[in-house]
Amino acid sequence: QVQLVESGGGVVQPGKSLRLSCAASGFTFTSYAMHWVRQAPGKGLDWVAVISYDGDDKYYADSVRGRFSISRDNSKNTLYLEMNSLRAEDTSVYYCARDPTPIPRHYFDSWGQGTLVTVSS
Amino acid sequence: QSVLTQPPSVSAAPGQKVTISCSGSSSNIDNNYVSWYQQLPGTAPKLLIYDNNKRFSGIPDRFSGSKSGTSATLGITGLQTGDEADYYCVTWDSSLSAVVFGGGTKLTVL
Numbered sequence: 001q002v003q004l005v006e007s008g009g010g011v012v013q014p015g016k017s018l019r020l021s022c023a024a025s026g027f028t029f030t031s032y033a034m035h036w037v038r039q040a041p042g043k044g045l046d047w048v049a050v051i052s053y054d055g056d057d058k059y060y061a062d063s064v065r066g067r068f069s070i071s072r073d074n075s076k077n078t079l080y081l082e083m084n085s086l087r088a089e090d091t092s093v094y095y096c097a098r099d100p101t102p103i104p105r106h107y108f109d110s111w112g113q114g115t116l117v118t119v120s121s
Numbered sequence: 122q123s124v125l126t127q128p129p130s131v132s133a134a135p136g137q138k139v140t141i142s143c144s145g146s147s148s149n150i151d152n153n154y155v156s157w158y159q160q161l162p163g164t165a166p167k168l169l170i171y172d173n174n175k176r177f178s179g180i181p182d183r184f185s186g187s188k189s190g191t192s193a194t195l196g197i198t199g200l201q202t203g204d205e206a207d208y209y210c211v212t213w214d215s216s217l218s219a220v221v222f223g224g225g226t227k228l229t230v231l
Contacts, residue, residue: 035220037166044123045158045166045209047220061219095165106213106220107156109177111165 002026002110004096009115012086022079022096022112029077030054033099035108036070036081038092046092049081053102064090086119093117124149125210125223132229137200141226143193143210149221153213155193157186160207160225169208170195200230 008020022034036048049060049070058070069082079096093116097108126144133139143155157170168177170186173193185196193210210223 044207044225045160045211045222047211047222050220059218059220062217100171105154107154107168107171107211108158108166109168109171111167113165 002098004098004110004112006094006096006112006115009094009117011118011120013121014087014119016086017082017084018086018117020081020083020094020096020115020117022081024077024079024096024098027098029072030074031102033102033104034070034072034079035097035099035104036079037095037097037108037111038090039095039114040089040092043092048094050099050104050106051079052104057103059104083117086117088119091117091119123224124214124217124221125212127208127210127223127226129224130227130229132231133200134231135200135202138196138198139200139228141195141197141208141210141228143195143223145191145193145212145221147191148216149191149212149214150188150193151191152215155186155188155210155212157184157193157195158209158211159204160209162206166209197228202230204228205230 003025035050051070093114095114098110158166160166173188174186214221
């Protein structure tokens with residue numbers, strides 16, 4: 001079955017960097033676009049970024065554009081989120097989520113369990 | 122403040138019906154497909170409805186979706202205590218070139 005497992009979360013100081021990973025299994029990773037979605041403690045869901053099946057197309061939320069970078073390694077079935085210049089307001093559980101087609105249709109048919117990122121001094 | 126507007130909370134008794142609204146604009150709901158998600162406490166979200174009104178695999182027909190103009194609606198009939206959760210609407214915003222979420226609606230089954 002489809003499995004998405006995030007890792008890389010933790011406590012980081014403001015201004016520092018962190019890289020999240022999402023290991024995919026149970027499906028043909030190269031056939032799907034992928035997203036990152038986050039959720040601050042006690043708050044609603046907030047979309048972060050999407051990448052097409054081949055990595056050629058990427059879109060970002062205004063709040064992270066220029067600081068975060070989404071990428072994928074199809075040879076490793078892994079999605080990444082490189083987060084730079086982290087701010088307190090980036091504190092969230094970060095979920096990776098699968099889009100149902102290679103080119104994004106912008107909905108999410110499978111989700112990981114999430115990894116918590118805490119930005120604090 | 123979310124691009125899509127949902128009521129913060131709704132409630133109804135077991136067995137009853139409830140609707141959750143999602144209001145947007147011409148740059149999002151009016152010209153793009155809407156999806157709906159259920160998030161049970163402490164868990165990852167789960168897809169309920171996609172393409173405005175299509176139920177995802179395994180979702181019972183108690184759940185339904187509709188769209189008209191700049192608004193979408195999630196309907197749940199035969200409410201069960203297990204339906205208590207947060208519900209979110211999602212779509213693409215063509216002006217922002219971004220996926221946008223509603224603020225979420227907490228459903229209480231009294």
